[in-house]
Amino acid sequence: MLKSKLLNTLILAAMAVPCVAMADDAPASPHTLTANVGVVSDYIFRGIAQTSHNAAVQGGVDYAHASGFYAGLWGSNVTWIADSGAVATGSVGVELDTYLGFKNAFAEDFNYDVGFIRYNYVGSYTPAATYVKADTDEVYGALGYKWFTAKYSYGLGNFLTVPGAKGTNYLELNASYPIADSGYTVAAHVGKQTYKGTSADAFTAAGNTPTYTDYKLGVTKDISGFVVGLAYTSTNASPFYTYATKGGNWGKGVAALSVTRAF
Numbered sequence: 001m002l003k004s005k006l007l008n009t010l011i012l013a014a015m016a017v018p019c020v021a022m023a024d025d026a027p028a029s030p031h032t033l034t035a036n037v038g039v040v041s042d043y044i045f046r047g048i049a050q051t052s053h054n055a056a057v058q059g060g061v062d063y064a065h066a067s068g069f070y071a072g073l074w075g076s077n078v079t080w081i082a083d084s085g086a087v088a089t090g091s092v093g094v095e096l097d098t099y100l101g102f103k104n105a106f107a108e109d110f111n112y113d114v115g116f117i118r119y120n121y122v123g124s125y126t127p128a129a130t131y132v133k134a135d136t137d138e139v140y141g142a143l144g145y146k147w148f149t150a151k152y153s154y155g156l157g158n159f160l161t162v163p164g165a166k167g168t169n170y171l172e173l174n175a176s177y178p179i180a181d182s183g184y185t186v187a188a189h190v191g192k193q194t195y196k197g198t199s200a201d202a203f204t205a206a207g208n209t210p211t212y213t214d215y216k217l218g219v220t221k222d223i224s225g226f227v228v229g230l231a232y233t234s235t236n237a238s239p240f241y242t243y244a245t246k247g248g249n250w251g252k253g254v255a256a257l258s259v260t261r262a263f
Contacts, residue, residue, distance in 0.1 A: 003244075030066035035059070038260030043076055043234060046170060046193055047214025047235035049250040050078045050095070058260075060097075068104035070115075073097070080250065084243060086131040086161040092123025101140075113142040113151075119160070130199075132163045149174045159195070162210065167196035183223070187231075189216040203240060212237040212251060229258040 043050040060074030075096045081087055101115020103213035121134040135161050142151035151172050159165035167229070172191035179186065195203075195210040203210055218231030235241075237251025 032064045033061070034064075034262060035061045035260045036260055038258060039102050040256055040258040042254055042256040043078065044216075044231075044233050044254065044256055046191060047212070047216070047233050047251055048078050048080075048237065048241055049254070051162070051204075052083050052250065053248065054079070068102045069100075070103065071098075071100040078121070080163065081125075081134050084161070086128055088126045088128040090123060090125030092121050094122040094132070096122050103142075107234060109146045111144040113140075113144075117142055117153075125209045130163075131161045132158045133205075136160050147175050147177045149176075155196075159197075162195065162197070162199050165195060165197040165200055167193050168200070169196070172235045183198070183221050185220045187216075187218045187220070189218075190214070199224045204253065208239075208240045209238050210240045212241070214251075225261060227258075227260045227262075229260070231256055 012194070020089050022079040024185035026151060038057075040058060042053050042057050043058070045058035056076045056078070060072055062070065062072035064070040073096070075094060075186045077093055077095065078095045081092050083114055097117060097119050099115055099117035101113060102113065103115075105111045116141065117138050119134070119136040119138075125133075127133055135155040138153045140151060140153040141157065142149055144150075151174070153170040153172075155168035157166050158170040162168070170191055172189060174187070174189045176185060176187045178184070190213065193211060200210055210233050212236040214233060214237075216231055216233045220227050220229040232253065232255045234253035235251035237249075241251040242249045
């Protein structure tokens with residue numbers, strides 16, 4: 001039922017995107033509004049399974065201005081909060097991210113992107129002992145050159161149920177290369193999630209660090225507006241991300257299929 005409600009919401013949002021017919025000689029609008037809806041066989045975020053290796057329905061709405069300003073909303077069903085044991089009472093099953101930023105190009109073949117994102121986890125629940133609610137705030141900055149991008153994200157406080165984790169950060173390197181006249185794009189990624197704070201230090205001292213590195217290789221194909229993707233992800237994550245009775249090892253190597261449609 002939760003997945004069905006989320007899918008209906010995303011479809012209605014996509015249908016709400018206005019399509020305005022303009023004369024050929026009319027000036028181009030500085031405003032752009034787009035939407036997307038998709039499904040994935042396994043929702044992986046920074047190498048870690050968010051649905052205990054089950055499928056997810058996803059989508060969002062994005063606004064962009066010619067100046068470089070942008071803002072958006074993106075959602076997916078999730079299970080990791082409850083599956084990890086971080087919920088004492090109640091339920092939480094939807095991730096709804098809100099973000100805004102500014103990006104643009106400069107010099108030749110260079111670009112940058114700076115912004116803020118809040119990971120909201122929708123539900124009425126009470127965190128279990130030693131946990132906090134999963135809602136997380138990050139600021140980020142990225143610098144790109146042609147097909148390569150380096151990005152740094154910095155946590156502003158509690159981080160994905162871990163209390164007192166200000167300074168937790170994620171450094172990633174990405175490459176994305178479109179193969180001319182084929183519709184295919186190949187991509188590679190490596191990232192390191194580093195946890196900070198006394199709670200993270202306690203886990204690390206017990207030999208169960210939440211800090212890890214993840215890797216991904218993938219390919220996508222545009223088929224009449226539907227983008228079909230296949231990606232393989234793996235990590236060196238510790239047993240901190242292993243819940244034998246609640247979905248197994250969330251950081252193990254997995255391949256995931258995806259189909260996305262933009263409007």
